[in-house]
Amino acid sequence: MPLGRILVVDDEDSMCQYLSILLRKEGYTVRTANSGAQALKAIEEEPADLVMTDIQMPKMDGIQLLKGIKAMDPTTPVVIMTAYASEQSAIDAVNLGAFSYLQKHCKNDEIKIVVRNALALRQAKTEAQELRRELSKKKTTKSIIGQSPRMRSVFKMVDKIASTTATILINGESGTGKELIAQSIHQRSDRANETFVAINCGAIPETLLESQLFGHVKGSFTGADRDHDGFCRQAENGTIFLDEIGETPHAIQVKLLRMLQEREIYPVGSSCPVKVNVRVIAATNRDLEDEVARGNFRTDLYYRLNVIPLNLPSLRDRVDDIPLLVDHFLKRCCPGEYVGPLPTILDDGALRALQAYDWPGNVRELENVIERASIIREGTRITMRDLPTFVADAQGGQAAGGNLAVGGPWTLEDLEKAHILAVLDGSGRARKQTADILGINASTLYRKLKKYGVQDDDDVQALADDLAGTAGEELLAAIDAQLREQDGSVAAPGVPELETVGS
Ligand SMILES: Nc1ncnc2c1ncn2[C@@H]1O[C@H](COP(=O)(O)OP(=O)(O)OP(=O)(O)O)[C@@H](O)[C@H]1O
Ligand SMILES: [Mg+2]
The missing domain is CATH 3.40.50.300 (P-loop containing nucleotide triphosphate hydrolases)
Structure with a gap:
């Protein structure tokens, strides 16, 4: 609706009529009121885009009316009309939020200019409000x-x-x-x-x-x-x-x-x-x-x-939600790339570390960690290596299972771990027998397993599963190649040197 609804308030009928005729000629819609109370009632029934009011009226004067209007809608501009130029009460009115004041017997052109400016201000304020509304609607499309x-x-x-x-x-x-x-x-x-x-x-x-x-x-x-x-x-x-x-x-x-x-x-x-x-x-x-x-x-x-x-619960009190949240953030961080189930992009070990960490910064911290990991990851999947050390450490240095990166590069520790786990799995999880095969004593084996976060048979199983996956296959092939290289038969470029295995 075009802005142009003007309310003229004066206890003198002649002034109301004079302004009505002048402003209607300019294309504005004009209503009149003979008292402050009548004016407030009229605004309540239908808002005005501009109120022009006499300052001296019996009962409610122009200043009181101004306060009433501002309390109802602070964006409505009010022009005060005075009998004399620079009347102190008119200046006070401007300090209280009136748009401007006009001397009653000023030239018509002056009235038209003030009215035009006041309506332009109202229009700007209305548009700003609309924009803010739109903006606040857009901001909240985030899912919880x-x-x-x-x-x-x-x-x-x-x-x-x-x-x-x-x-x-x-x-x-x-x-x-x-x-x-x-x-x-x-x-x-x-x-x-x-x-x-x-x-x-x-x-x-x-x-x-x-x-x-x-x-x-x-x-x-x-x-x-x-x-x-x-x-x-x-x-x-x-x-x-x-x-x-x-x-x-x-x-x-x-x-x-x-x-x-x-x-x-x-x-x-x-x-x-x-x-x-x-x-x-x-x-x-x-x-x-x-x-x-x-x-x-x-x-x-x-x-x-x-x-x-x-x-609101802290994240550590709703660990079950971590996979969902990770999935949500990954879809946002890797648009168009990640479509499948979570393990296609985040390996098990990394997920377990994420669930073991206590997240003092809660969801915001998780969001940042995932965003960082999705940027710095070297392979297609996010692994323990892509997590900050304080998160990776949450499971006791290294998490059990799943932290083998497809395509390497593997650390000496990866190779050692893979070897220990392969032997452990092959010996039917018998730790004494595993230690004997590896040529280390049982307490060394215990210490190493603890370091890898292996506490029970489930952890061994998880690691064995991981070894059976692509990353594990590649890693075992690398060990194999390394051993053969040591025998002098084949060269295996890119595989870290294996100094000692199982010590
Ligand atoms: N359940 C949730 N699902 C998806 N994103 C979430 C969830 N909770 C928080 N976030 C995200 O985590 C970040 C932090 O959320 P928010 O600013 O609402 O937290 P806050 O409790 O107000 O934090 P602060 O106390 O620091 O002001 C935001 O980017 C938000 O989108
Ligand atoms: Mg906040």
């Missing part, structure tokens, strides 16, 4: 992966609470997906077409945080050269996500409490409250109850926020 019982109950809860307007407090360690869940709640709510705004309360200095959250008026501090909406107003009718809420400074905690209780905010430098309609989702990786007990977080705010608590 998880089939473990803990995640299933999280999803169930999300389904239940999404359509309500209740405030939600998400608890979870860093990287567990708190923001992802918050976005998903927004997407499933009837606010989905409105803006989702995320703000990290711990990352912004206190002085800035207040104006980022609640906005400021022009001149409220050095550098505030124009009005600024702030995130709460940008999220109007939508959702605001307050991340790291536990790190919010005390002074801001008080203001957030007021926002939750009164549903209104005060932009910095303004004494005029603005009504807001936002759903609040907060998140913390701290124990907020503990912060309350230690006096770092206000009890009243805690209870206001914690209407519906949602606890």
Whole structure:
């Protein structure tokens, strides 16, 4: 709809008529009201793109009307009309958020220019809002992966609470997906077409945080050269996500409490409250109850926020989900390349190491590790060698089984391990007999098996299976070639020198 709905407010009928005729001629749709109360009612019935109001009216004057309009829709421009040029109250009105003021007996051209500019501003603000909405819709197409019982109950809860307007407090360690869940709640709510705004309360200095959250008026501090909406107003009718809420400074905690209780905010430098309609989702990786007990977080705010608590499990508490998550990240990292089941691109050993590691950085850390591995891998499959050592070490140095790279290059350790395992498997898993065949004592064999993460027959089986696979076949062929080379019969280029096997 073209922007051009103007509401003229004046207790003098003649002024209303004069402006109506002038502005209708310009193609605008004009309504009139003879009092502030009538004007607010008219806007409630149908929004206006511009309000032009007399400043002096009985009961509700122009300034009060301005405050009322801004509380209903802060993007509506208001032009104040005064009897005298540079009247102080008109200047005050501009400081309170009026677009401009006009002297009642100014030239028609001046009126037309102010109206055109005010409507252009309104248009720009409306477009910016639309863009933000589009952007927030696009940002949230990420899927949330998880089939473990803990995640299933999280999803169930999300389904239940999404359509309500209740405030939600998400608890979870860093990287567990708190923001992802918050976005998903927004997407499933009837606010989905409105803006989702995320703000990290711990990352912004206190002085800035207040104006980022609640906005400021022009001149409220050095550098505030124009009005600024702030995130709460940008999220109007939508959702605001307050991340790291536990790190919010005390002074801001008080203001957030007021926002939750009164549903209104005060932009910095303004004494005029603005009504807001936002759903609040907060998140913390701290124990907020503990912060309350230690006096770092206000009890009243805690209870206001914690209407519906949602606890996200750490990744180490849902190890079952790791293969699914890895599969998900690999499909994203290797587009068009990875189609088959997980083992076609990630070998068993690497997967076991991923499941043994305790993931202090949770899903975010896993995502980074997989992304890195998919880039640095030398073969087609990701193996233990492509994982950071702290992950590979999680299984006691080397994981049992599956860390043999197809096509090599193999380390001496790989060769030694393959040989030991082949003998162990061939001897029906008899460790004493294996040690005898290898010419080492039983405690050396035990130490080596422990180093490879071999604890029981299942681990031996896994390694034997791996040896029976392509990587193992190639490796055994390499050992064979190496041994024959040692005999002086065949050269085997590219195979590491085998100094001692089994010692
Ligand atoms: N269940 C999941 N499925 C898919 N991706 C996930 C999942 N959980 C988290 N992620 C991914 O992990 C990363 C971190 O998630 P997010 O930012 O939501 O975590 P957070 O808990 O808010 O972290 P922080 O406490 O550090 O702010 C993101 O890239 C997100 O897409
Ligand atoms: Mg976060």
